[in-house]
Amino acid sequence: MTRPAIRHAGENRAALQAQRAPSALAVESGIAAGLAPAFAERAAARDLYLTPPWGGRALWHYALPELRGAVVADPCDGLGHLSGAIADVADRVLVSDVEPWRPGVGVADFLAPGAWEGLALTALGATGVDWIVANPPYGAGRPEAFLERALELGRAGLVRRGVALLVRASWREGQARHALFERSPPAAWWHFAERLPMALARFTGSTATAYAWVVWQFGPDGRPVAPPGGHPISAAIPPGARKLLQRPGDPDAALPSPSAERQARARAELWRVAAAEDGTVLYRPARRGQARRLDRDQAVAEALRLLAPGGESDTDLAAALLAAADHARQLAGQSEEDEG
Structure with a gap:
């Protein structure tokens, strides 16, 4: 069976792939927290914000139990905390990133045509994956580019069941994204009622930023299925999720809530x-x-x-x-x- 060609997502993909100047504030805060200056700059340029493992477990515990026994890909693996949480229940997790942050992880630019596909087909054969789950970079236009890319892979038959992205809750706002969601309707928004603390290349005990899991579910044609009534589920990951899902060995377990x-x-x-x-x-x-x-x-x-x-x-x-x-x-x- 010949797979359809995968079209480019957006007219400004080249600009989105270009290295951006790192946020000076993020770099300064990272250095103040003990990061080496060169590493802090590299991490800021790639938006390396670490996902607390309990935040990944909240996805399959509350929002997406379909991850149990599934084949999942995380193309933004970073230091592996999200993929490790998904591996608790998935049959297999294919990890990759644009940077070699840790050993044993495939290096592939998810936005570059053919790069991720080559890695996935080599690792998994012609079957592709069930789900893409990722904490994508948050720079201007980056989550949209990652979503468009994942949707392309769905239409090409390489992602069978859907996509889940961890984003800032404010990502739901904006006229351009409203048009994107009209074209490709999400099935659900799962907001963290309890703050999910994320910081540049490290863990922290607090944050002023609200986050949410957004889920798209694909139909047989690999396109997002509109939710019943045309409106996505809007639900909360309830207070107490951290206490319930955090484990003693987690790197952020010793931090206060x-x-x-x-x-x-x-x-x-x-x-x-x-x-x-x-x-x-x-x-x-x-x-x-x-x-x-x-x-x-x-x-x-x-x-x-x-x-x-x-x-x-x-x-x-x-x-x-x-x-x-x-x-x-x-x-x-x-x-x-x-x-x-």
Whole structure:
């Protein structure tokens, strides 16, 4: 059987393949976290953001149980954390990347015509794969190019069942992408209710960015099947997924959860407010912003904003911490008087 030729995806593919100047901020933060400068620049140029393994397991646990026993390809393997999570349930995972980040991984530019196909057909024969699962680069136009490429491979019969991409949740927005989704409708969006922390070439305990798994399911002709009613499923990977799916051997297992980091910061801020001698405290925003002096009530309100939502439990925590700090300060004052 002769396979149909695979057409090029988009008019600006050459531009998307070109090496982009790495983000200076990403490089600086990576170096500050201990990455070698040359490696940080290389990683930033390729958008090497590591997927926490529990985020990969969430795909097959909640969104796509069809990965169990399937043949899967990850063309953006990076350091192997996502493909390792998929390998927990898949029959086989074909891994490749445009850079040789780790030994034993096929080197192929997924966007270059024929490069990935040659690797896949050599490794798997003429059968292709069931699914493509990837955390693609997030630079302008890159996720779209990866999706278009995967759709081409579906039409060519090399990807039989569908595609799942891990993207920023904001990727759902935009007029150009709306047109893309109209042409190639996703079956489901699975948003992480609990933050999925990703950082340049390393793991971190927190993030301000929201992520989602987007799934396209193919019909017999290798084209995306429109979901029932024409609207994709929109669902949440619920809070607690990290605790449920993380394993002791995972590289990010020892890091605190974002909520734990936030609560620890809030507790420290509350203690600082309570211990202030004149009842005021210098508040410096975590992000850009001018420091300002707040009175005790204002500072407590700012600290409470750091706590995970919990209504009365947050208020109770604040009251308990402030009372304890007041008591400790009173005891310290009594001790000084006794010594005098």
